[in-house]
Amino acid sequence: MSGRxxxxxxxxxxxxxxxxxxxxxxxxxxxxxxxxxxxxxxxxLPGRGAYVHPTPVCLDLAVRRRAFARAFRGPGPYDTAALRRAVERNGSTAAR
Incomplete structure (x- = not known):
């Protein structure tokens, strides 16, 4: 054994x-x-993935910086309504 x-x-x-x-x-x-x-x-899910903290603050920063267009290598802008609902729902369940 190498001891590692x-x-x-x-x-x-x-x-x-x-x-x-x-x-x-x-x-x-x-x-x-x-x-x-x-x-x-x-x-x-298939496809290229991007990552964000599940908080409204980080989501807002990513949208404002147009980070999704760069991450997905597309022209954008992208619809983030479903993502925003998921993040807000996550925050409300974490507060309980």
């Missing part, structure tokens, strides 16, 4: 809003389906 521990590395991703690198599990994955940003909580 076999600790698994935790993948990191960058939040589109605050640009902070954190563990992938702490962020909400977003995919684009037919011009709409859709939350992918299980991480199984």
């Amino acid at each position: 521990t076999h600790a698994r590395a935790c993948p990191e991703r960058t939040c589109l809003g605050c640009r902070e690198r954190v563990a992938k599990g702490d962020l909400l994955r977003i995919v684009m389906i037919e011009g709409e940003c859709v939350p992918d909580r299980r991480g199984t």
Whole structure:
């Protein structure tokens, strides 16, 4: 044996809003389906993913910076209504 521990590395991703690198599990994955940003909580939807903290502050920053257009490599703007509802619903359940 080499004496090394076999600790698994935790993948990191960058939040589109605050640009902070954190563990992938702490962020909400977003995919684009037919011009709409859709939350992918299980991480199984096909396509290119972008990540944001599930907070209204980071979502607002990402929208204001037009980060979704760069992340999805498209012209934008994208519909973020479903994403905003999911983030607000997440915040209301976390406050309980």
